[in-house]
Amino acid sequence: MVDLPNDTVARARQGDAAAFLEILKAFERPVFQTVYRLVGGRFPNDVEDIAQEIFLKIFRALERFEPDRGVKFSTWVYTFVKNHCFDVLKKKRVATVSLARRTDASDSNAGQIDPAGASPSPVDETLGGELAKHVAKALDDLPEDQRLTFILREYQGLEYHEIAAISDCSEGTVKSRLHRGKEALRHALRRYVR
């Protein structure tokens, strides 16, 4: 994960628009993609708004960033991503549960209507580019902590201690969450990846 020099952050704190732009250019992609992977499965239409809100929060709180304490700016940014996304998921949890139930119900109904054998086999689906859907679904089914840990580690390439700082837990907990998340993904995706 590429980190920004501290002077960029310092310039942004003084209101330098170019520094803001540098921060945005450096982090817009990882932040947007992390938000997409964290909440995009449930709220695909809200990803852009959520990512914008995160950046606004970051810029408002720049005064509180303390590089002297040894905290990397990227770690600090991901802390905002995690807090905001978890807040969003928490606020919309009731709606999420009801939607999930409806989806399950519609799936079961579809299974009753479709004749046996009419649905494509897992291999066909994989060949048809359906793997991404299954991966997204499997990721979405992970508990939030495991999903965050997996995304930060596997997609963003963060170190264990950085994820621990973001998640406010120990490195051992991070490893445990990561391994349990991978195990769950293995069970969920084994029929699609053979």
Next chain:
Amino acid sequence: MTESAHHGDRDDTSPDRAERGIDCATHLDRLTSELAGELDPAATAAQISHRVWCEACSLERHDAVAVDELTSRFAAPLPPSGFAARALARHLGSEGKDANTVDCREFRSELEAFRAGDVAVDRTRSLALHVEYCTSCAAELRLSGTIESAVRGIEAPLPPAGFAAAILRRMTSPRERLAPVQSFPLRALPPAVLLCAAAAFLIVALHTWQDASLDSPSLQSNDPRSDLTATNLENGDAPQRWDHAIEQLSLQRERLIRSARLEAVPASIGAFAAPSQRSTPSSRYGGNVWHRALRRAVLETESPQDSAPGPKGH
């Protein structure tokens, strides 16, 4: 058992024994070496001469040659599954301990940690031994790697065009500039401070509520004035209720006077309790008037420098 008994057809005591050279036992001892080509020519010649005369030893050699041919024709059997793991465990002096303590369930629960190298050295060795001889777990290990590669290969979409510009635009909008930087971090405060703040809030709230209750026209069920409603007045027991309520109010007044250290009660207050006002329907609010007057009197007593007109003027 004698040689003659063994072979039967030839008598070792026969005169041709010297021509046979060696006896049957010696021939059998040397037979394996002879077939392997390890005998010197003289001994080999002795073996051959013996068989010319001894049919049993000749058959013995024939069988031995046949067995050798059969053995060489078939490939040697493969080592059994887990042979290397057990050999390694034996070599490390841990046979029957490490290799056998990791079963498939344990291995699969630790598979991801094993792949990531997050397992202790001793445990890693045990898991490696298990996966070496367990083909099912080896397949699971490969599957895990395949899935991880597949998942990593799934790309998330890029931010839309104008994403950064939209953020900068929002930053410069008056609404965003006026927005608070951050809500007060209550969780960062020590619990003792939060407790003190909560206690102070409760005290203030209680005090405010008491003041409000003095001014409020609503009647509480435990308030003696609650008996002075129009419904009760219309009932037959109204006079008794009136008496009881007036008694209670008088007691309350005495208590308040004592607590406020009042020397005298304003005349208008005392007049409220007069029996002449009992039949007035609107007197159910009279208690409230009484309380307001009393409170004003208390305030005047506590701050005599105020020259505002007192309740006596009412």
